[in-house]
Amino acid sequence: GQQVMQIPQYQHVQEGEDFTTYCNSSTTLSNIQWYKQRPGGHPVFLIQLVKSGEVKKQKRLTFQFGEAKKNSSLHITATQTTDVGTYFCAGRGHNFNKFYFGSGTKLNVKP
Amino acid sequence: EAGVTQFPSHSVIEKGQTVTLRCDPISGHDNLYWYRRVMGKEIKFLLHFVKESKQDESGMPNNRFLAERTGGTYSTLKVQPAELEDSGVYFCASKTSGADTQYFGPGTRLTVL
Numbered sequence: 344g345q346q347v348m349q350i351p352q353y354q355h356v357q358e359g360e361d362f363t364t365y366c367n368s369s370t371t372l373s374n375i376q377w378y379k380q381r382p383g384g385h386p387v388f389l390i391q392l393v394k395s396g397e398v399k400k401q402k403r404l405t406f407q408f409g410e411a412k413k414n415s416s417l418h419i420t421a422t423q424t425t426d427v428g429t430y431f432c433a434g435r436g437h438n439f440n441k442f443y444f445g446s447g448t449k450l451n452v453k454p
Numbered sequence: 455e456a457g458v459t460q461f462p463s464h465s466v467i468e469k470g471q472t473v474t475l476r477c478d479p480i481s482g483h484d485n486l487y488w489y490r491r492v493m494g495k496e497i498k499f500l501l502h503f504v505k506e507s508k509q510d511e512s513g514m515p516n517n518r519f520l521a522e523r524t525g526g527t528y529s530t531l532k533v534q535p536a537e538l539e540d541s542g543v544y545f546c547a548s549k550t551s552g553a554d555t556q557y558f559g560p561g562t563r564l565t566v567l
Binding site for chain 1: 499512554556557558561
């Protein structure tokens with residue numbers, strides 16, 4: 344079945360360092376979404392990418408969707424302690440009802 | 455505007471017992487999703503309602519799980535009888551038709567002993 348793999352599982356960085364998490368799908372996606380879950384919280388929608396090769400920015404966060412629409416990345420520049428949490432990608436397949444989530448990347452930022 | 459709410463926040467039950475989880479979506483959201491996250495793994499799709507109709511229940515693990523959404527408002531997810539592997543956090547999410555943003559509830563942490 345369709346799967347979305349996400350790496351790394353964990354990332355520990357010093358405040359000010361950059362961070363990147365990657366998602367790869369076994370099949371072409373119609374779009375991909377990114378979520379952030381703070382410790383003890385629930386996933387919160389960040390952004391959606393739809394077009395092949397699309398790049399979107401939100402302040403220090405840069406989101407990319409691959410040309411083949413099978414991979415995506417989230418890059419955070421100069422991390423801050425407020426970035427701590429687990430970041431999930433969620434790919435939407437050709438069955439528009441379903442979102443396939445990655446396993447998440449847990450980010451810890453040391454001050 | 456109130457967000458998605460879920461009840462209970464935690465549930466600890468013994469193997470073989472029954473548990474019912476409830477989700478109240480954001481008012482006016484026709485689409486309601488149930489997901490489950492087992493520790494350290496992906497958030498796995500369970501099923502999708504549009505109003506009171508099940509659009510896709512391909513993610514339901516087995517027939518011990520029963521989801522309902524009578525009247526197209528709140529939804530319940532019943533596990534009967536519960537097994538150890540059912541432990542995890544059950545999230546509910548809702549959205550309007552035509553929009554892509556899903557709003558997640560706080561989740562119900564289920565522990566089966």
